[in-house]
Amino acid sequence: MMSRTYQATGINLQGRAFGEADRLLTILTAEYGLIRAIAPGARKYKSSLRGRSELFVVNNLLIVAGKSLDKVVQAETIQSYPKLSQNLAKLTVSQYLCELVLAIALSEQPQRELYELICSHLARIEVLDENQYILPYLCQAIFHFLTIAGLVPQVHNCLLTGKALIRDNCLGFSFEAGGIIDLAALTETINPPKIDSKLTLQELQLLQCLGKTDFTPQENLASELAWINLDRLLRRYTQYHLGKTFRSSALVEGLSPLEF
Known part of the structure; x- marks a missing residue:
């Protein structure tokens, strides 16, 4: 006490x-x-x-x-991170991360890892160049916070078979199951979980990179479209498992690609 x-x-x-x-x-x-x-x-x-x-x-x-x-x-x-409030995308993304931390943080016990993580991600976002695409950094931050909360999705093995994912197969993401499923396994499963989104090969590859500490996103049109889909996927997954809506999530959704 x-x-x-x-x-x-x-x-x-x-x-x-x-x-x-x-x-x-x-x-x-x-x-x-x-x-x-x-x-x-x-x-x-x-x-x-x-x-x-x-x-x-x-x-x-x-x-x-x-x-x-x-x-x-x-x-x-x-x-302090004064540059966050000078850019709409940076401000919106940072507000979302604060809401996420508020949802998973505990009271009356040490939270040093979470404290250091939010400071680290805010510092990283603050120094991004104006022309750098911000969504990969938001996706990785969400992934890291989900890891601390014990809610990180499984992105390397099929949740139904336990086998390593084969990149040539059709893959889906299930909020209920908690990650990626080889769609071929659904036909052999009684009461299969709902598939909330299908994944492209590129989206799978990007998801599997989010846990790395040395992750540096490539910036091109194809990857930007993949990041838009992954951002929405991870925010919806987070909302599903935490059982609450984040006000800033709608603001992130409302940002135009030019603002990113």
């Missing part, structure tokens, strides 16, 4: 107006997981907490525990 005053390092994932001049923050901390805390006076123009309570800002925090809500009494910014 946390003492009445405690220190933590965390990133602001969500914030809203609270009272006359405060902000209510949802913060992912490395030490204690998700916490909700009031940043008193943070909406005042001259408040020292004003910039430190913005979205995507990482702070060293001194917090007083309360009965229902904690209170930030001191914040020292150690990292």
